[in-house]
Amino acid sequence: MFKKFFDKKASIIEETNPDNISVENVRSFFNISTRLARLICKLAVRQGIFKRKFAVECKNESCGVINVYDTIEEIPEHINCLTCEIEGLNDFSFKTSELNIVEYYQYIEDGDKKSS
Ligand SMILES: [Zn+2]
Numbered sequence: 001m002f003k004k005f006f007d008k009k010a011s012i013i014e015e016t017n018p019d020n021i022s023v024e025n026v027r028s029f030f031n032i033s034t035r036l037a038r039l040i041c042k043l044a045v046r047q048g049i050f051k052r053k054f055a056v057e058c059k060n061e062s063c064g065v066i067n068v069y070d071t072i073e074e075i076p077e078h079i080n081c082l083t084c085e086i087e088g089l090n091d092f093s094f095k096t097s098e099l100n101i102v103e104y105y106q107y108i109e110d111g112d113k114k115s116s
Contacts, residue, residue: 019107
């Protein structure tokens with residue numbers, strides 16, 4: 001039932017970017033509270049419809065995302081930004097605690113049918 005509900009909405013979600021869905025996207029899309037949006041994301045992960053991701057952003061403003069992880073636990077305490085290192089910036093090695101971590105979700109087209 002939950003999956004059908006999502007399929008109906010999936011086309012619109014896809015227009016936003018299925019690989020980068022934020023809790024805020026879900027909240028505004030369904031016009032619900034942030035709390036409920038979080039719950040829906042959590043349920044969607046459990047159902048195999050969403051995949052949770054953590055993007056670690058570089059401290060240098062003009063840069064971007066250094067790396068993406070599946071779990072918070074996977075993120076190392078120190079991260080080197082390869083882009084900034086290649087560009088020859090002095091600041092390319094960061095403490096993760098100083099960086100912004102963006103939580104988002106990916107929509108999995110074939111969710112529910114778990115093959116592995
Ligand atoms: Zn960087």
